[in-house]
Amino acid sequence: MLGTEALYTAAQTRALDQCAIHEHGIAGVTLMARAAAVAFRYLLELWPATDAITVFCGTGNNGGDGYLLADLAHKRGISATVVQLGDSGKITGDALMAREQAMANGVPVCSFDGYEMPIDGVLVDAMLGTGLAGALRGEYPAVISSINSSNLPALAIDIPSGICSDTGKVLDDAVRADLTVTFIGMKRGLFTCEAPEYTGAVQFADLEVPASVYESTGGNCARLDLAALLEQLPPRSLTTHKGHCGAVLVVGGDYGMAGAAAMAAEAALRCGAGLVSVATRPEHVAALVARAPEAMSRGVSSDEEFALLLEAADVLVVGPGLGDAAWSRQLLHRSLASGKPVLLDADALTMRAKGVVEDSGAGPRIMTPHPGEAARLLGTTAAVVQADRFAAVEELQARYAATVVLKGNGSLIADREQTLLSDYGNPGMASGGMGDVLSGVIGSLWAQGLTAIEAAALGTCLHGAAADVAAEEGQRGLLATDLLPRLRALLG
Incomplete structure (x- = not known):
């Protein structure tokens, strides 16, 4: 995987x-003790002056981690109280051993009924962990509400209670943590959908589990790192010329939307494409030339004019400002039938969804x-897509036989073999034109010789990282074109 x-x-x-536990002989309670020790260490690193903690424990192993953390704090001379949620009679196994140890060492335990929230200290969420799959029940909604309204710092063990660890979806309400410490396997839901609003900083510990354990569970999902991806770009030879760096054709810019095509073209240029052309309405050529003189903007009114542009292109970026007119449909039809690699964005995706233009599948x-x-x-609906972004991106990939980038908070990139996650980016990107820039970035990298999945992965991370750099000057008012100089700087 990338x-x-x-x-x-x-x-x-x-x-x-x-x-x-079963194949390497590590006792479950040993893993629990390691988890508690790691979480306690991070707690002290972030809040070194704390003299009191309140640990909210459920009845499962997540609660067991919490009991042992409370025991460690108590031994350290920090006031520690456990608030037990659920029926304590249901606690079994390693979690029961942890509870009994903490209570034997003098850690006070109480129920939530009638409990008054503290006015200081750190709150620890050890309630539900990764086991939650449905609506919150019993006392949990009231407890989560009390934690969130306390204005006290909070640490979540493994994942904030109320979040689905597989999807990142908040199931009803969720603990808003300042720090989440997760163990053994990094949960994919921590970095997409609504979860980043609740996790705070995320720290991971493998609890000294042998590397061979990870070989036993075949996963196909991974989090991307921009620095590692940038290493895929080979250095340019001293003899490199523009013909070696790929030719991108941006197809778009219907009436009133020339800016979208211009931004995609500029992004392609800034990311290193040797030649960038734009097929657009004839009326827009002058404006495009003024905005991006390095791009060869051509007015297209006939198949013959478009055919010449198609022939010279290595990669087509189709959709920025394309519209849905007869002119738009014809350009999309000809692009899909060209046999060239095609990136579909914006209006091209809308036309594909409507079925007004079929895809021959003649190219990647x-x-x-x-x-x-x-x-x-x-x-379906956007709400259904957001409820399980991983399922949505994988279904899109399978249905359309394409490499798919599902944009959003925690963008997902999928091909037939893997699903990748990019958590670069920020809320300042909620402005028009960001997607047009992304399509130009990916198209440029694809034309320079990267595979489709490599270009999509690097392009998505690069786009988000450029926005993060630009947002250092403020998120509000961040424009898509603010990313252009940052893209070049990040590529080096």
Whole structure:
């Protein structure tokens, strides 16, 4: 896989845990003690002056981690109280051993009924962990609400309670943590959908599990690292000329939307494409030349004019400002039938979803939908897409036989073999034109010789990272064109 950090579902993490216990002889309570020690260490690093903690424990192993953390704090002379949620009679196994140890060492334990939230100290969420799959029940909604309204710092053990660890979806409400410490397997839901709003900083510990344990659970999901991806770009030879660096053709810019095509073209240029052309409405050529003189902008009114541009291109970026007119449909039809690698974005995706233009499948495809476009392509709603972004991107990939970038908070990139996650980017990107820039970035990298998945992965990370650099001057008012100089700087 291209990613440097494997991501796991809850079921896969449990399998890793069981492999460590049953095949490598590491006792479950030993793993629990290691988890508690790591979480306590991070707690002290972030809040070194704390003299009190309150640990909210459920009835499962997540609660066991919490009991042992409370015991460590108590031994350290820090006031530690456990608030037990659920029926304590249901606690069994390693979690019961942890509870009994903490209570034997003098850690006070109380129920939530009638409990008054503290006015200071650190709160620890050890309630539900990765086991939650449905709506919150019993006392949990009230407890989570109390934690969030306390204005006290909070640490979540493994994952904030209320978040689905497989999807990142908040199931009802969730603990808003300042720090999440997760163990054995990095949970894929921590970095996408709504989860980043709740996790705070995320720290990971493998609990000294042998490397061979991870070989036993075949995962196909990973988190991307920009520095590692940049190493895929070979240095340019001293004899390099523009013909060696790929030719990108941007197809778009219907009436009133020439800016979208211009931004895609500029992004392609800034990311190193040797030649960039734009096929657009004849009326827009002058404006495009003024905006981006390095791009060869051509007015297209006939198949013959377009055929000449297609012939010279290595990669087509189709969709920025393309519209849905007869002119737009014809350009999309000719692009898809060209046999060239085609990146489909924006209006091209909308037309594909409507079925007004069929895809011959004559060349490789990259698709870059946002959740609304993904919903149209799948015949569902954006809410359904967001409820399980991993399922959505994998279904898109299978249905359309393309490399797919599902944009959003924690963008997902999928081909037939792997699903990758990029958590670069920030809320300042909620402005028009960002997707047009992304399509130009990916198209440029693809034309320079990267595979479709390599170009999509690097391009998505590069785009988000450029926005992060630009946002250092402020998120509000961040423009898509603000990314252009940062892209070049990051590529080096």
